[in-house]
Amino acid sequence: MNPTKKPSILLVEDEENLHEALRLNLELEGYEVTSSYDGIAALKAFQEEYFDLVIMDVMIPEIDGLSVIQNIRLTNDEVPILILSARNSSEDRVRGLKKGADDYLTKPFNLEELILRVQKLISKSKRIKEKTTLGDTYTFGGHTVNFKAQEARTKAGERIELSKKETMLLKLLIENRNDVVPREKILQSVWGYNVYPTTRTIDNFILNFRKYFEEDSRNPKYFHSVRGVGYKYAEEKEQVNKE
Template sequence: MIREQSKANILLVEDEENLHDALKLNLELEGYEITSAYDGNEALKAIKDEYFDLIILDVMLPHVDGITVTETIRIQNNEVPILILSAKNSSADRVLGLKKGADDYMVKPFNLEELLLRVDKLILKNKKLLDKETIGDTYEFGNNKIDFKAQVATTWNNHVIELSKKEVMLLKLLIENRNEVVPREKILQSVWGYNVFPTTRTIDNFILNFRKYFEKDSRNPVFFHSVRGVGYKYSE
């Protein structure tokens, strides 16, 4: 079934080329966007650079094995769903994979239809967790008022500002995740619609504008914060 919704992004980490190509083809036929990695180091680099909805991860990988990759991802507080594929069938191996942070574990050879069902379930479950309670058409904070529908804001000193579509999208994303750091990869994917962007300066400029609009002292912001090396946060 080809998916109508926005495509989920999957990192496929498998060093056996024939299996990798077969999985990639079948996942793309389901409507997913696939990024390929063939060893543990490639996987960790991709995870650092991009936002993924799911990682499909082989255990026996060159350089860094799948269990270590899983452990490294979880140490970095990245909660991306991980589906481990392994030729190791013992309960001890399954327990180890799940204990290190995998969400699911499938043994090779596996049934393709079952794999696709599990992929779908993991992505849907993760999406529900990420979908915060949406805010309404208007939002007020610190004597500022934003009308998302009209793309207009009235600031604390009664200035009326027209907002661009991207400004509205970014404000909504930050406010819906209030008091939590939103990773820059997530912002780029949600607001700009693709994974890799050459610089985060674009987001920095938006945050600087928000401080000019909404903060009484833009050099000592109360609401809009940059968290170096991680992302951005709206605080109340």
């Protein structure tokens, strides 16, 4: 991707005055904006172009915003999506995040706050893209994980067969090492968009990882639960795989 290229935003909002105000301000901030005023046009634009961010109103004609997000997530789980909505209940927020949004801003909103959230989402997305993709194997603390073979060898030489979801979750956590991975991101990446297990299910996977790889599972060094936020694989610099 050309580093000098302006970040591109798909703006989906059917209220014309608000749409134009947002488009103008985003362009003044240096973004390239593609406009859509209904759900069908939004999906068509998304299929035809690459975007660094989608700003999505929920109440739009043809196809509602949540259904558009769900359609986008069937083929793309990377692009950040910011919901704009007049609905401000916690249930509406949860529904939007479950459908695959990364952030949720209620109307009326402060324009400066919107710009800051846009900057944050695009920067975070860029950092994730720049992270080195893991190879087939990864070594930490004397343990080796073979993602392709779905197995691990512990420091003690014990071979552990990993389930497909264990392998996917392990890879996701290690790729984001030292960062908390939100529960919603894990659900989207490992379980897909239509099946949502309870938090307890993810906790059980983390407990398995501790059993496999931690010297003291009650005082974990690598695999952590961050209450109310998500889960983290922690690694000190001297433990990083040099291969």
